[in-house]
Amino acid sequence: MTDIRKLAFVGLMSLGLATVGSAGCSSSSSGGTGGSTGTGGTGTGTGGTHTGGSTGTGGTGTGGNGGAAGATLGCALSDAPAGTEIASFAAGDGGISSLFGTFTYGDTPKPTFTQVTTGGVTVADTVQIDANNHYQGFGIYFNGNTAGTDCVDGHTYTGVQFDISGSLTGAGCTMQFSILDSEHSDITASTPQDPKAAGPKGSYAPQLQITSTQLTSTTATIQVPYTTPAGGSPSSALDTTKLTGVQWQLSTPKASDGGATECVWNFTLANVKFY
Secondary structure: OOOOOOEEEEEOOOOOOOEEEEOOOOOHHHOOOOOOOOOOOOOOOOOOOOOOOOOOOOOOOOOOEHHHHHEOOOOOOOOOOOOOOEOOOOOOOOOOOOEEEEEOOOOOOOOOEEEEEOOOOOEEEEEEOOOOOOEEEEEEEEEEEEEEEEEEEOOOOOOEEEEEEEEOHHHHHHHHEEEEEEHEEEOOOOOOOOOOOOOOOOOEOEEEOOOOOOOOOOOOEEEOOOOOOOEEEEOOOOOOOOOEEEEEEEEEEHHHHOOOEEEEEEEEEEEEEEE
């Protein structure tokens, strides 16, 4: 299973996709090697933080207690989303829920994203392959309330769907999609800690591989049932009553694996919604 790394959040303005700030640090290349537990950087953001452990670390930890001054973490409440739409990225207003926002994470250069005039957002990144694995990503965080302490309860829906087109080139370069929840969010990974996180150190969400046949110049609608992403740490199922976001990730091989010298990621997203 591919490691998921620290998410550094970028706010989404009410008009368009202008960056309003990025908090915290991303994973460094020195910390990005597969097989390490919970080494993925530090960071905070408007929507909280999400981190991942590495393959084989599932099932350890004590769950949702921790934090400064003995505070109990993990969302005590969850709120139903306003509707099925998460983000259309429609021209003019950004096309995203007022309680949701976008983030990027990974080593420098992090992915960049620009709004498409006709609706959608294009995400791009070029990563040189070296001695370490790299984990780059783009996502949408969920806040159930304006204070950012509530999760989103999506259990009445089947899963999440999105329209996607684009390309990923480079031998050994792979792409994953994850639906994020409180129990798979690392409570130790950021300062201040995300009040919605309730997972032990090294937590990361289950993943779905997006294949080269799904990522082409022709727009495809991909539906992801909550039960389809696999793996994750802890090894528990996704908690659909405590959702905290969704993300798309680029994972690179090591130079010692042979093959490509760089991974080039360029894709367009639109119409992200519950179904």
